[in-house]
Amino acid sequence: MYEAEINIKNQMLADFLRYIFPPAAGSDLCRVSTTRPTGMLIVALAEPAAMPVSVSGDHVVKLDIPWSRNTTSALENHWILLDKNATARINTALEAEFDLEFAGYYRRGEQLGMKKMEIIDAFILSRGLAAATYDTLHKRTYRKELLAQERIRQRLLRRAYYINESIDYEGLFEK
Numbered sequence: 208m209y210e211a212e213i214n215i216k217n218q219m220l221a222d223f224l225r226y227i228f229p230p231a232a233g234s235d236l237c238r239v240s241t242t243r244p245t246g247m248l249i250v251a252l253a254e255p256a257a258m259p260v261s262v263s264g265d266h267v268v269k270l271d272i273p274w275s276r277n278t279t280s281a282l283e284n285h286w287i288l289l290d291k292n293a294t295a296r297i298n299t300a301l302e303a304e305f306d307l308e309f310a311g312y313y314r315r316g317e318q319l320g321m322k323k324m325e326i327i328d329a330f331i332l333s334r335g336l337a338a339a340t341y342d343t344l345h346k347r348t349y350r351k352e353l354l355a356q357e358r359i360r361q362r363l364l365r366r367a368y369y370i371n372e373s374i375d376y377e378g379l380f381e382k
Contacts, residue, residue: 214264
């Protein structure tokens with residue numbers, strides 16, 4: 208196993224990373240697994256470094272990268288580096304994985320007839336996210352619902368314009 212540090216974009220994503228890669232008992236290292244897309248990306252972007260690399264930031268997470276003959280054998284006897292580009296890509300992939308998981312969870316809750324607040328609370332508790340995450344998820348869900356309503360409104364408005372333009376009113380008002 209190889210140790211690395213990464214600066215995660217915000218606390219919610221850092222907590223989510225700890226959820227998908229839980230640390231071993233008595234350790235603060237998140238055990239990365241290649242069974243998840245973000246884990247595969249972390250392993251693929253890990254590079255050897257000549258010296259130990261310390262990462263600074265508000266949400267630094269320590270990772271335990273697994274050894275693999277195909278991907279990490281070049282890292283043997285080296286320290287691990289996740290540079291700025293790799294960190295940005297990992298943050299983007301982590302955010303996408305979070306959004307997909309939350310969207311699926313939210314839709315399943317809606318199908319069960321649960322209220323929005325109950326769904327968000329259950330998601331936060333089940334994923335071990337920080338309490339500050341509640342407002343963020345509530346606002347995110349609200350914004351997505353507004354965008355979805357606006358898209359539907361625009362689509363129906365275009366249909367109404369099309370219907371008005373395609374109807375031939377000629378002769379309708381003649382007497």
